[in-house]
Amino acid sequence: MFGSGFWEHPRHGTGRRRFKRGMLRWIVLKMLEAGEHHGYDFLSFFQMRGWSPGAGSIYPLLASLEAEGLVQGRDEGGRRVYTITDEGRRHLREDAPPWPNFEGIFDTQEHPMNDDTQGSFDRLAAAWSQAKQVAKPDTMQQIVEIINEARKDIYSALADE
Numbered sequence: 001m002f003g004s005g006f007w008e009h010p011r012h013g014t015g016r017r018r019f020k021r022g023m024l025r026w027i028v029l030k031m032l033e034a035g036e037h038h039g040y041d042f043l044s045f046f047q048m049r050g051w052s053p054g055a056g057s058i059y060p061l062l063a064s065l066e067a068e069g070l071v072q073g074r075d076e077g078g079r080r081v082y083t084i085t086d087e088g089r090r091h092l093r094e095d096a097p098p099w100p101n102f103e104g105i106f107d108t109q110e111h112p113m114n115d116d117t118q119g120s121f122d123r124l125a126a127a128w129s130q131a132k133q134v135a136k137p138d139t140m141q142q143i144v145e146i147i148n149e150a151r152k153d154i155y156s157a158l159a160d161e
Contacts, residue, residue, distance in 0.1 A: 024053055024057060024058075024061060026092070026096050028042060028058075028061060028062070028071075029065070029071070029088055029092045030096075032082055032084035032088065033088075033092055036081050036082060036083045037081070037082055038076075038079040038081050039055070039058050039059050039062060039079070039080065039082075042058045042062075043055060043058055048118065048121075062080075065082075065088070066082070069085060069087050069088075070085060071084055071085060072084075072085050131143050
């Protein structure tokens, strides 16, 4: 789905996909162009796609964009809600780099994430989180094999489409 210009290679064998430098900034601005969001919205958006930016990246970026006048934040219901400014829209329209399929990352029509799908993923993530904390080495190896089989099954299902 994404061109090779979209990602950096994982460092130190972590296997986590990372954005090329600066890409996160454009994605956040593009999301804000579509409507207002708070920081947790961004974290959820990235997590649902298996991307690595966390709170330590998102919140400082939002503060930086606000300081540059590209977004405006307001406190609402215990959260900071962000909207894009006219300057942010201009910046997005005139200065965004031409990454391949940049618009495609927001396409949710082709692959809707319904509650069942997200719930299944959330339960799997919770099980993995617990396993990392308590599983013995033999059990952990068994869990890794189960996850690897599930990944292969997913790719087989996609290949059959």
